Amino acid sequence: MDFRLNSEQQLLRDKVSEFCKRVIEPKWIEVDDKGEIDREIIEKMAEVGLMGMTISSEYGGQDGSFLEAALAAEQLAYHGPALSIAVMYLLQCSWPYIIQRYGSEEAKQEVLPRVAAGEAAVGIASTEAHGGSDVSSVQVRAEKRGDGKWLISGEKSMVSLPSVIERMPWGGGWFLIARSGDPGLKHRTITDFLLLMKRNGVLTKGISYKPWTEFARRGLDTSVLTFQNVEVDDVYRVGEVNGGFKIAMEGFNLARTMIGAVCVGCAEWLMERAVEWVRTRKVFGKPIAAYQGVSFKIAEFASALEAAKLLSYKAAWTADRYYRDGVGTLGDVAKLGAMAKLRCASLAVDLGEEVMKIYGGASYFKETPIFRAWLAAFSYVVGAEGAENILKLIVAREVIGREFIE
Numbered sequence: 001m002d003f004r005l006n007s008e009q010q011l012l013r014d015k016v017s018e019f020c021k022r023v024i025e026p027k028w029i030e031v032d033d034k035g036e037i038d039r040e041i042i043e044k045m046a047e048v049g050l051m052g053m054t055i056s057s058e059y060g061g062q063d064g065s066f067l068e069a070a071l072a073a074e075q076l077a078y079h080g081p082a083l084s085i086a087v088m089y090l091l092q093c094s095w096p097y098i099i100q101r102y103g104s105e106e107a108k109q110e111v112l113p114r115v116a117a118g119e120a121a122v123g124i125a126s127t128e129a130h131g132g133s134d135v136s137s138v139q140v141r142a143e144k145r146g147d148g149k150w151l152i153s154g155e156k157s158m159v160s161l162p163s164v165i166e167r168m169p170w171g172g173g174w175f176l177i178a179r180s181g182d183p184g185l186k187h188r189t190i191t192d193f194l195l196l197m198k199r200n201g202v203l204t205k206g207i208s209y210k211p212w213t214e215f216a217r218r219g220l221d222t223s224v225l226t227f228q229n230v231e232v233d234d235v236y237r238v239g240e241v242n243g244g245f246k247i248a249m250e251g252f253n254l255a256r257t258m259i260g261a262v263c264v265g266c267a268e269w270l271m272e273r274a275v276e277w278v279r280t281r282k283v284f285g286k287p288i289a290a291y292q293g294v295s296f297k298i299a300e301f302a303s304a305l306e307a308a309k310l311l312s313y314k315a316a317w318t319a320d321r322y323y324r325d326g327v328g329t330l331g332d333v334a335k336l337g338a339m340a341k342l343r344c345a346s347l348a349v350d351l352g353e354e355v356m357k358i359y360g361g362a363s364y365f366k367e368t369p370i371f372r373a374w375l376a377a378f379s380y381v382v383g384a385e386g387a388e389n390i391l392k393l394i395v396a397r398e399v400i401g402r403e404f405i406e
């Protein structure tokens with residue numbers, strides 16, 4: 001076993017780090033304050049291949065592995081720990097990959113090269129007001145008309161990216177999870193679509209959104225998204241009719257794997273701020289690092305961070321083994337992805353809270369940016385891409401046995 005990155009991975013990490021120092025670091029606080037990711041940042045990300053990392057070169061992407069994508073995600077989060085930019089990136093690593101795997105050739109050729117070029121973005125539209133955790137109960141309707149087109153109606157209650165997509169020159173949309181039959185049949189009547197809100201510069205009729213006011217991780221405009229008889233051509237269906245549930249779960253597995261890496265980057269930034277602070281902040285005539293009440297906390301979190309980082313890399317490696325080498329099972333990918341999100345997100349949040357305390361009163365003012373990283377990671381503890389208990393259910397199912405856990 002060799003824990004070192006190979007030379008290609010090292011090179012990639014260094015290149016992304018250099019890019020982030022130049023492009024992300026000077027802008028991340030402004031993005032968070034403005035609540036908007038500048039077009040220029042996305043264009044520059046696309047220029048260096050960061051908008052189509054896991055998309056095949058056949059569709060203009062980088063053919064990157066999930067481990068490579070995770071290394072880049074860690075850097076984007078470390079250099080922009082308010083996370084909007086890293087989250088926008090991780091969505092492009094996950095959901096377009098699923099569209100590439102299960103979408104129609106026509107839709108893939110149309111949309112994936114636009115994502116890789118930074119002209120379009122794709123997110124996930126799953127959560128509804130009656131409970132995001134129960135994906136098998138979605139109510140947004142997809143009805144097939146006589147002419148073969150689908151009509152989509154209903155409401156998703158928390159969906160990121162609408163304003164980002166609206167500002168994209170070409171457009172983009174969401175991997176939409178919809179109900180295509182008897183709701184009583186739960187996961188057996190779910191069909192997925194690539195629902196484009198904007199296509200070739202033109203907004204799709206019948207889609208509107210109303211952003212929530214996010215207190216952190218601003219820049220993604222998480223919104224209520226409403227569909228009023230939106231016409232969707234069958235070429236944008238992803239996978240079989242009524243076969244959408246399993247495909248959607250694959251997307252969540254990959255997104256959670258990437259979230260692990262994002263939260264590691266965020267935690268690394270927090271850890272560095274803590275170490276810097278305890279070395280320089282003097283109270284009672286000594287740097288506060290000299291007090292074990294402080295230094296032992298750093299030791300505990302440094303140990304947890306090391307473990308989380310290894311777990312995050314292993315989750316990405318597990319996804320690569322399954323998707324690139326055909327080794328292992330989807331259950332492995334689901335378990336490791338859930339574990340990575342569970343451990344890495346809670347570590348970033350717990351560390352963020354501790355660093356707030358280590359900074360003392362200075363942490364409580366906007367001039368000290370620790371709160372931005374802490375609260376950004378919090379989005380992943382409260383629910384984004386799967387609430388903590390749901391991740392535990394997935395892990396428990398794989399560890400104990402599906403026959404014991406519903």
Ligand SMILES: Cc1cc2nc3c(=O)[nH]c(=O)nc-3n(C[C@H](O)[C@H](O)[C@H](O)COP(=O)(O)OP(=O)(O)OC[C@H]3O[C@@H](n4cnc5c(N)ncnc54)[C@H](O)[C@@H]3O)c2cc1C
Nearest residue numbers: 124125126127131132133158159160379383384385387389
């Ligand atoms: C910042 C942010 C961005 C988001 N972006 C998106 C997006 O782009 N697209 C999208 O579709 N969604 C998005 N979401 C929504 C997110 O996916 C949901 O919050 C998440 O799935 C949980 O759903 P819920 O909030 O409705 O909580 P609920 O499902 O109502 O759950 C509430 C609580 O009950 C617990 N719980 C539920 N069921 C069980 C059970 N069986 N056993 C034990 N405990 C249980 C949960 O763990 C949770 O603590 C976003 C959320 C946030 C905060």
